[in-house]
Every structure is written in C-alpha cells, then in structure tokens.
Amino acid sequence: MPQTSRRGLLFGTAAVSAGALLTACTSNDPKEKDAPAQSGAPAADDKPGKPVTIGFAGPQADHGWLNAINEQARSRAKKYSEVTLETTEGSNDTAAQIGQVKTLINKKVDVLVVLPADGKALTQVGLEAMRAGIPVINLDRVFASPQAYRCWVGGDNYGMGLNAGTYIGEQLKDRKSAKVVELAGIDNLELTKQRSKGFADALKNYPNIELVARQAAEFTVESGQAKMAQLLQAQKKFDALWNHDDDQGVGALRAIQQAGRDEFLMVGGAGAKSAMDAIKADNSVLKATVLYPPTMAASAIDLARALGQSKGVSGLSELEIPTSLTLYSAVVTKDNVDQYLPTGFN
Structure with missing residues (x-):
C-alpha cells in the first residue's frame, strides 16, 4: 500500500x-x-x-x-x-x-x-x-x-508504544520468564516505527520479558486476521500481544478465536468503540487499548x-x-x- x-x-x-x-x-x-x-x-x-x-x-x-x-x-x-x-x-x-x-x-x-x-x-x-x-x-x-x-x-506514536509496553510489563512483571508478540502496522511508515520503538524501549525496563515475534499488518481487518494467524501458528505459547491498530485488531481477534487460544492478554491501539466494548465485556483476550484519539x-x-x-x-x-x-x-x-x-x- x-x-x-x-x-x-x-x-x-x-x-x-x-x-x-x-x-x-x-x-x-x-x-x-x-x-x-x-x-x-x-x-x-x-x-x-x-x-x-x-x-x-x-x-x-x-x-x-x-x-x-x-x-x-x-x-x-x-x-x-x-x-x-x-x-x-x-x-x-x-x-x-x-x-x-x-x-x-x-x-x-x-x-x-x-x-x-x-x-x-x-x-x-x-x-x-x-x-x-x-x-x-x-x-x-x-x-x-x-x-x-x-x-x-x-x-504520540512513540507514547502509544511506550504506554502499551509499560502496561504489559506491569501485568507480567512477576512472571519468571514471559514472552510477548507484536502485531504492527505498515512497516514503512514512520508512525509504525515510532510505535515499535516506544514498545521496545518500555520492555527494556522488564528484563523478564522477551519480544519473541513481530509481524507487520496493514491496518485492515483482513490483514489483521491473516497476519495474526501466522503469528499463532509460529508461536505455540506466549503471554501478551500488542496490536498497533484496533481495526486490524478485529481480524486478529477472529484469528485468535478460530485458533481457540486464550493463554495471553491482548492490548490494542487507537481506541475503537468495538475494542472498548470488548474490554468492558471482559470476555476475550483483549484487556486494554492505547488511545490515539x-x-x-x-x-x-x-x-x-x-x-x-x-x-x-x-x-x-x-x-x-x-x-x-x-x-x-x-x-x-x-x-x-x-x-x-x-x-x-x-
């Protein structure tokens, strides 16, 4: 694109x-x-x-x-x-x-x-x-x-990543060894690079957490579903997922539900109503989203x-x-x- x-x-x-x-x-x-x-x-x-x-x-x-x-x-x-x-x-x-x-x-x-x-x-x-x-x-x-x-x-794209990483870090800080994956946006965009940098910088404060996989998507439902399916297939178990965009997160959640996976927590990005509704219902892996209002x-x-x-x-x-x-x-x-x-x- x-x-x-x-x-x-x-x-x-x-x-x-x-x-x-x-x-x-x-x-x-x-x-x-x-x-x-x-x-x-x-x-x-x-x-x-x-x-x-x-x-x-x-x-x-x-x-x-x-x-x-x-x-x-x-x-x-x-x-x-x-x-x-x-x-x-x-x-x-x-x-x-x-x-x-x-x-x-x-x-x-x-x-x-x-x-x-x-x-x-x-x-x-x-x-x-x-x-x-x-x-x-x-x-x-x-x-x-x-x-x-x-x-x-x-x-604040850097701040999005920083706050997402800090939230995940605080949820996993007491685990001896935790694995995290990242579903990014379009990789050649500066905003995506800033979000990923903020996320990586936040995780440096939590030595028990390792970023084990990162996959770029395209801010669409379709790409979110396809790329998340790839991540799930490659990573048999992990503790947290940060998804850069709530629109592609709709697709990511579909892939997660189809795979029957629920061992991790998910953090979204941007602040879509659908994401907030899911967070309020508290019946999926999606537990938070980081605003870009x-x-x-x-x-x-x-x-x-x-x-x-x-x-x-x-x-x-x-x-x-x-x-x-x-x-x-x-x-x-x-x-x-x-x-x-x-x-x-x-």
Missing part, C-alpha cells in the same frame, strides 16, 4: 476545552486589592465571537479512525454558531488534495485545518496558505517545514476558532495559541473504560 494512503495517516486526549477569559483584572475588595493581576489575551470560550470561516481538508474515510476525524471536525464546528466550516471531499490522492486546499485558499477562508495525505508533498501548499495570510492548523501528519503551519496537533480534529477546530478570533487558549496565560499540541496516549482498561467510551469510534 502506498505511503500516501489515508490508512497511512493513522493513528491522544480530549479536545481543547473552552473556558473563562484570561484578562487582567483589578478589584476594590480590600481582600483582593493586592492580588497580582493576570496577564494574557482573552481566551477562547463558548460564547459566540467574531465570525470565522474555517477550511477543512481531511482524509477519505476508508478507515474507522479517519472517518472519526471528519466527524469530530464537523460536530465541533457545529457547536459554535459563529463558525462556518468549508469542507473538501476527503482524498488520499496528493494532487487532488493540493487542488482542494488551493480552492480553500482562493475562497479566502480565515483559517485552514489540513490533515495531509502526505505531509511532505503538501508542504508547499501549506506555505502558500501561510504566505497568503491564512494560518494553517496541521493535523496529525506533519508538513516538512514548520513555516508551512501555525500549529501542529497530533497524537480522533478528538484531535475537534481540538484543531477549537484552535482554528481561537486563531480566527485572535484569542488564546483557556487555562493558559499566553497571548497566542501554542505552536504544537501532542495528545496523550491513555491506556483504557475495564477500570476506566466508561470514561473513554464516548470517544470510541466505529
């Missing part, structure tokens, strides 16, 4: 929340008279402000996570009566997406939110928008130059609105929004699944 596929865009948490204005204040109350004044610009809040038109160039929804990205952006924009969202038809074709972004630039939108099919290939059009005075929120797959965007918002798209809309209204972020004293926002890869288990279920995607 080519690297520009939207599946390659795959794959920490909730959207930037709204809050009160962070303005300097004074008071005639003697108790507050000597309190230091807060500095900063007005922060974005839920009250309608200046009208803002946001251009959104997102992915074609050929994967559950990518479809959720589009839905999160649309639903968040609807929350604000003064926000108009100009959307393009999602595409994993680089040339087509460049044309779509150029159309949004020509429409003179106030802010652009772009999840590029290929960050490097779309860098030039990001630069074009910035030079035209249209700030760009770069979502997930990063442009090749920081001059091509005002703010980057995305997940599509709520990043809602966060991007929040930040774009703040940019368009020349506001900062609630809870921060800064005059401007940050240059980057990396979302946390929380581990969802049966103990906290109810908290995260609303963020699960189909």
Whole structure:
C-alpha cells in the first residue's frame, strides 16, 4: 500500500476545552486589592465571537479512525454558531488534495485545518496558505517545514508504544520468564516505527520479558486476521500481544478465536468503540487499548476558532495559541473504560 494512503495517516486526549477569559483584572475588595493581576489575551470560550470561516481538508474515510476525524471536525464546528466550516471531499490522492486546499485558499477562508495525505508533498501548499495570510492548523501528519503551519496537533506514536509496553510489563512483571508478540502496522511508515520503538524501549525496563515475534499488518481487518494467524501458528505459547491498530485488531481477534487460544492478554491501539466494548465485556483476550484519539480534529477546530478570533487558549496565560499540541496516549482498561467510551469510534 502506498505511503500516501489515508490508512497511512493513522493513528491522544480530549479536545481543547473552552473556558473563562484570561484578562487582567483589578478589584476594590480590600481582600483582593493586592492580588497580582493576570496577564494574557482573552481566551477562547463558548460564547459566540467574531465570525470565522474555517477550511477543512481531511482524509477519505476508508478507515474507522479517519472517518472519526471528519466527524469530530464537523460536530465541533457545529457547536459554535459563529463558525462556518468549508469542507473538501476527503482524498488520499496528493494532487487532488493540493487542488482542494488551493480552492480553500482562493475562497479566502480565515483559517485552514489540513490533515495531509502526505505531509511532505503538501508542504508547499501549506506555505502558500501561510504566505497568503491564512494560518494553517496541521493535523496529525506533519508538513516538512514548520513555516508551512501555525500549529501542529497530533497524537504520540512513540507514547502509544511506550504506554502499551509499560502496561504489559506491569501485568507480567512477576512472571519468571514471559514472552510477548507484536502485531504492527505498515512497516514503512514512520508512525509504525515510532510505535515499535516506544514498545521496545518500555520492555527494556522488564528484563523478564522477551519480544519473541513481530509481524507487520496493514491496518485492515483482513490483514489483521491473516497476519495474526501466522503469528499463532509460529508461536505455540506466549503471554501478551500488542496490536498497533484496533481495526486490524478485529481480524486478529477472529484469528485468535478460530485458533481457540486464550493463554495471553491482548492490548490494542487507537481506541475503537468495538475494542472498548470488548474490554468492558471482559470476555476475550483483549484487556486494554492505547488511545490515539480522533478528538484531535475537534481540538484543531477549537484552535482554528481561537486563531480566527485572535484569542488564546483557556487555562493558559499566553497571548497566542501554542505552536504544537501532542495528545496523550491513555491506556483504557475495564477500570476506566466508561470514561473513554464516548470517544470510541466505529
């Protein structure tokens, strides 16, 4: 599968929340008279402000996570009566997406939110928008130059692997000798490499655990089932499995059930609703999933609105929004699944 596929865009948490204005204040109350004044610009809040038109160039929804990205952006924009969202038809074709972004630039939108099919290939059009005075929120797959965007918002692929490995390590730390296998994503993608590196680094803290097999899949149900079947055939017994993606995890679970294997625990990745439902039911080997939340798209809309209204972020004293926002890869288990279920995607 080519690297520009939207599946390659795959794959920490909730959207930037709204809050009160962070303005300097004074008071005639003697108790507050000597309190230091807060500095900063007005922060974005839920009250309608200046009208803002946001251009959104997102992915074609050929994967559950990518479809959720589009839905999160649309639903968040609807929350604000003064926000108009100009959307393009999602595409994993680089040339087509460049044309779509150029159309949004020509429409003179106030802010652009772009999840590029290929960050490097779309860098030039990001630069074009910035030079035209249209700030760009770069979502997930990063442009090749920081001059091509005002703010980057995305997940933590290394953190996914690190947290998955730490969770597994804690479950197996008391075993004298434990074996772990890894069902990775598309191997030539940087995100897959980062997830695997984080996982390997976490396991270094548990000398009793050995990674005995690693198999790459393609972020699809079909590939998950086929590659998991191969792993099960090659490894007659192991203690834990980390699967990089919950979509391919559906297939992996099918292969596991068909093989009648249940001697190990499984940790998923991304945060699909189906995975959370299985974790809550607690009737399979799937015991946890590590988030790479599509709520990043809602966060991007929040930040774009703040940019368009020349506001900062609630809870921060800064005059401007940050240059980057990396979302946390929380581990969802049966103990906290109810908290995260609303963020699960189909």
